[in-house]
Amino acid sequence: MTRHLTILSALAIIGCTGDTDTDKTDTDTTEDTGNVTEDIICEGGVCIVSGTILEDTTFTADQQWLLRGGVFVGDDDNETVLTIEPGTTIFGESATDGMLVIRRNSKIMAEGTSDAPIVFTSSQNDGSRAAGDWGGLIINGNAPLNNGDEAFGEGGTGFYGGTDSADDSGVINYVRVEFAGTLLSPDNELNGIAFQGVGSGTEVDYIQVHRNDDDGVEFYGGSVSANHIVVSQVGDDLLDWTDGWNGSSQWVVLQGKDDAGDQGIEADNNGDNNGATPRSNPTLANLTIVGSPDNGDSDIGILLREGTAATIWNALVLGFNDACLDIDDLATWDEGIAGNIDLQNIKLDCVTNFKVDDQDFDDDKVNDADPADLEKWFLAGTGNETGTITMNGDAFDQGAPDFTSSETGGVQPPGLEDPSGIRGGVGADDWTAGWTAYPDN
Secondary structure, eight states: OOEEOOOOSOOOOHHHHHOOOOOOOOOOSSSOOOOSSOEEEEETTEEEEEEEEOSOEEEOTTSEEEEEEEEEEOOSSSOOEEEEOTTOEEEEOTTTTOEEEEOTTOEEEEEOOSSSOEEEEESSOTTSOOTTSSOOEEEEOOOOOSSSSOEEOGGGOOEEOOSOTTOOOEEEEEEEEESOOOEEETTEEOOSEEEESOOTTSEEEEEEEESOSSOSEEEESSOOEEEEEEEESOSSOSEEEESSOOOEEEEEEEEOBTTBOOOSEEEOSOSSOTTOSSOOOOEEEEEEEEOOTTOTTOOEEEEEOTTOOEEEEEEEEEOOSSEEEEEOSHHHHHHHHTTOEEEEEEEEESSSOEEOOOOOOOOSSOSSOOHHHHHHHHHTSTTOEESOOOBSSOTTOSSSOOOOBOOBOOOOOTTSOOOTTBOSSOOSSOTTTTTOOOOOO
16 A cells, blocks of 8 residues: 655754764665664654665655665565655755665656656755765666676665566656765765666656766666766766666766766776676767866766777767777777777867777787777767867856757667757757756755
């Protein structure tokens, strides 16, 4: 039976629930941090949620919802459905590293609208929010990985992976996640949205991650596809994949941060075994990937490494200080030479467009690869070029960016939508308008 929770009595304003003196502690990364049963207390329009939700539950838009610590949905054995109404706001409690984890075999039904997006944000008051205030949104599925039959998520976020590539973890539409990515311990941070072994039966469309302290959106294996993605001003990589992801994404906007950040795309197959299968091999199309000239750490627009394959068409890459494109590791070069890295109709506009880390491959196919080799290979691809990218407005603006462009040359990528000639993530019709936001704090 679905439970609709109602207001019970008055409670202090939401900002106060996050402003406690509780010290953050390192989270055990070898055990699931969810409690056995849930605890939901609603007073004065605010519901505080903690523990594990084992009954179908609805977060309603007439309440504000506070995640206290790790909130888990399901128990890996039985399906539990969390429904979130359009226009609902969910706060991650800063003092307790609040986060939401959907376990395997359970579902999230978060179906916002362009007029009423679902917003996950910090419990701190507006003006005091910051990247890393809370954990993030984590989806665990049953789809295959290439680093074992299953894996365990960072930050005690539970087991994920399996044998069902068509696994269904629910619906995530018009959802914004901001000020997440808390540091749980050194080298153990949470992504804004983590898709961990998520299957192709899951629907993901119109999502934004803003001001996350670690990666924005990351795919750990699985076969889920996600369209209309905006990742803005995060502290590490904007879009990341590893461990065998083979889904797709079309209509993607990635914008770097002025004072932090790393790659636009950081793409791996498997760091321990570059040839592991199923190999990471997603299809991406119609991307605008914007670095920040003011960021001394603004590294690489697209970094392909550790044996990943990929199809990337109709992209604009601009403003990265290190390079627009970098392909590293012999296994990745092998994929490119074999035709398994397919880059088409891509335009690069960086001070340095090509980079290759020092690599002495001693291989018949590639010897001492250098940027000139990469440039020659890239320009041999259909429709690829370097030159000035003309945006309609200021795509670098951190408060009110304009990602529309009149750049043409986009063609229909394999298996995806015909972009009607648009090259880049946004044409003249701005699909990012209305439901996205770019607050500084």
